[in-house]
Amino acid sequence: MMIRSLTALAFTLLPLAVAAQDHQATNHAVIDEHILPAFETFANATEALKTAAQADCSARSPELLQAYHTGFDAWIAVSHLRFGPTEVEDRAFALAFWPDKKGFTPKSLTGLIKVQNPDGLDPQAFKHVSIAARGFFALEFMLYDEAIAALGAEAYQCALIQTIAADIDANSDAILAEWAGPFSQLMKTPSEDAIYRSESEVTQELFKSLVTGLQFSAEARLGRPLGTFERPRPRRAEARRSERSLRNVVVSLKATRDLAITLAREDEALAVTLGAAFGDSLALAERIKDPAFADLNDPQGRLKVEILQQSVNLLREQLNQTLGPHLGVGEGFNALDGD
Amino acid sequence: MTTRRSFLAGLGAVGVSAQVTWADVGAPSFLSAARTPDEGYVLAGLSQAGAIVFHIPLPTRGHAAAVHPIRPEAVAFARRPGVYALVLDCVTGKVTAQLDSPENRHFYGHGTFSADGALLYTTENDPESGNGVIGVWDATLGYKRVGEFLSGGVGPHDIKLMPDGETLVVANGGIETHPDSGRTRLNIPTMQPRLSYLSLSGDLSEQVELRPSLHKNSIRHLSVSDDGLVAFAMQWQGSKVLEPPLVGLHRRGAAVKLIQARPRDHRALRGYVGSIALSADAREVAVTSPKGGVVQVFQVRSPSQYSVVPLQDVCGISAGWAGFNVTSGAGSWGTISNGQISNRQNKMLNWDNHLISASHLPD
Incomplete structure (x- = not known):
């Protein structure tokens, strides 16, 4: 009797032990192969952006515009990793204040420029201005918005561009420093008394960032400009001034594809299937020739964007039905934020 | 489980008249x-012992319900953003009536009746302005929309x-959403949750905000005692490492008192409280976290004394005769008292977020 129950116990414990092992290997792979390289790329790109702005702060400088796009790409490629170092001191929002329903970014920038506020000249002081005046969306206004350009004060605007670029770089350096040191360590060594209590909680955080990233693309990046059929809202498209609306969706799809495949590393067939599913969405994105979603009033143009949105939603569903159970980290029935 | 068919057959024998009360539906x-x-x-509908006394189909996933104080009538809200x-x-x-949110409004999932049951108040969003709105519906006129007023904040x-x-208390969660972008939160960096007290005609009489460092603590759920103590539960939208308090107590005109368990137990809530309930004598306040799979029950007067009961995907909670009754997304029902769970039952159902008390009914 005793032996029998012990054997039964051993059998029930065995799969758990194996699963724990898998979680750890998967977590380490995601941190080392997906997260850290992406934040390193981001830090390098923002360093180059800062340097380009210092070399030539003109909104017409091709080098600066190129560096802006490369830096923005690198941000979008980490923008799904919204936990830990990006959430400290509102860093992620200070890098990307969007959606900006009430137009805080142009208002804050206009306020700074009109009085030539000295905080705009000093990256240290700039940390304390409204976060709406910081980051890539502020820089986009400075580089691409005609109303901002029309405010004049060219020397001040030039310095402000340099300050925004330097602030972005300082922010990305701070995020990388934490990721490369204490936060990776925290995620790699979960314990009962720590923020992450187990390996599976870490995996759950990583999985959640994947589906939340896709949700943001579907609902905000695509959903906000789509509006309703009766009332499309193309002017709500993300980064439309620099015609990055579609590009941001594509960059984010590629980054989340990388994360999905890394998370599925223990099951090659699943990894291949998921890779193909992301490929389908990316192919649909390629068919859209309208980088800023300006054509949403045209039914044909709208349809293509709607189809892309649908495919991203299908991806989310597929991940929740396949990868989530594979990792053993599905969310409970009642664990959705805000309910 | 009582099927609807057998339940309805049973009712035939009772005889259905215009005078029916909650007692006639198995109370x-x-x-x-x-x-x-x-x-x-x-x-x-559930009994004190957790038996299902009736069930009625809904077309989509429900969230909360408002219970009519006199008639056996309930208003079931769809999950937000519902129309x-x-x-x-x-x-x-x-279904005796349907409330359609007016153009440019949608429901946020909760509502409450006036004491006489004549009016229903619903939390709503005005997506274009981002303002929270309380809709007013006349239950005596087939739930006709008869007015609205501002909720005192964003995302009620x-x-x-x-x-x-004579007073409504509203959990203005502070999170702005827009139906075009589903449940995506649009204003986390600038959100400002509030507890707002309003007259029945919408005059704001008191606003309660937490200290600025807690502005990302979305106030979402409420429980009110017979003597006016308001317990509120929050969901943290900021950095996980900060681990702020998630439960507050407030009496009108007084300062808020925030309570939390010791760090290790507090962490188990995972920044998220799903439901909150005060006991009938208001000596205890209980909260659930479906993310952490845990129920915590605090002594209101000395919150350092508390108990913790684990239950997977627990969310619904309500004060009952023998303690707090809880429901879980995994189908469990149980009664929590003295740090123990008893009367565990499992149904082939996924219980939704809230277990709504109908405790104003005669026992």
């Missing part, structure tokens, strides 16, 4: 929405009638 003590094994949705709510006759199981979620019968 449910609680209501809860749920998902059925065949992916359908229902609103169920309709259904008025259910809990005797016949029929739970709403309760204060025991004076």
Whole structure:
């Protein structure tokens, strides 16, 4: 009797032990192969952006515009990793204040420029201005918005561009420093008394960032400009001034594809299937020739964007039905934020 | 489980008249929405012992319900952002009216009746301005929309009638959403949650905000005692490492008191409280975290004394005769008292977020 129950116990414990092992290997792979390289790329790109702005702060400088796009790409490629170092001191929002329903970014920038506020000249002081005046969306206004350009004060605007670029770089350096040191360590060594209590909680955080990233693309990046059929809202498209609306969706799809495949590393067939599913969405994105979603009033143009949105939603569903159970980290029935 | 058919057959014998009261529907003590094994949705009435005394199909996933104070009638809200709510006759199981949110409004999932049951107040969003709105519906006119007023903040979620019968308390969660972008949160960096007290005509009488460092603590759910103590539960939208308090107590005109367990137990809530309930004598306040799979029960007067009971995907909670009754997304029902769970039952249902008390009914 005793032996029998012990054997039964051993059998029930065995799969758990194996699963724990898998979680750890998967977590380490995601941190080392997906997260850290992406934040390193981001830090390098923002360093180059800062340097380009210092070399030539003109909104017409091709080098600066190129560096802006490369830096923005690198941000979008980490923008799904919204936990830990990006959430400290509102860093992620200070890098990307969007959606900006009430137009805080142009208002804050206009306020700074009109009085030539000295905080705009000093990256240290700039940390304390409204976060709406910081980051890539502020820089986009400075580089691409005609109303901002029309405010004049060219020397001040030039310095402000340099300050925004330097602030972005300082922010990305701070995020990388934490990721490369204490936060990776925290995620790699979960314990009962720590923020992450187990390996599976870490995996759950990583999985959640994947589906939340896709949700943001579907609902905000695509959903906000789509509006309703009766009332499309193309002017709500993300980064439309620099015609990055579609590009941001594509960059984010590629980054989340990388994360999905890394998370599925223990099951090659699943990894291949998921890779193909992301490929389908990316192919649909390629068919859209309208980088800023300006054509949403045209039914044909709208349809293509709607189809892309649908495919991203299908991806989310597929991940929740396949990868989530594979990792053993599905969310409970009642664990959705805000309910 | 009582099927609707047998339940209705039973009612035939009782005889259905215009005078029916909650007692005629087996006097449910609680209501809860749920998902059925065949992916359908229902609103169920439950007894103190956890027995299902009726269930009525819903077309989509429900969230909370408002219980009519006199008639066996409940208003079931869809999950946010919902554009309709259904008025259910809990005797016949029929939908007797439908509330459609007006153009440029949608429901946020909670509502409450006036003391006489004549008016229903619903939490709503005005997506274009981002302002929270309280919709007013006349239950005596087939739930006609008769007015609205500002909720005192953004993203109102739970709403309760204060025991004076003249004041509404609203959990303005602070999170702005827009139906075009689903449940995506649009204003986290600038959000400002509030507890707002309003007259029945919408005059703001008191606003309660937490200290600025807690501005990302979305106030979402409420429980009010007979003597006017308001317990509120929060969901943290900021950095996980900060681990702020998630439970507050407030009396009108006084300062907020925030309570939390010791760090290790507090961490188990995972920044998220799903439901909150004060005990009938208001000596205890209990909170659930479906993310952490845990119930915590605090002594109101000395919150350092508390108990912790684990239960996977627990969310619904309501004060009952023998302690706090809880429901879980995994189908469990149980009664929590003295740090223990008893009367565990499992149904083939996924209980939704809230177990709504119908405790104003005669016992």
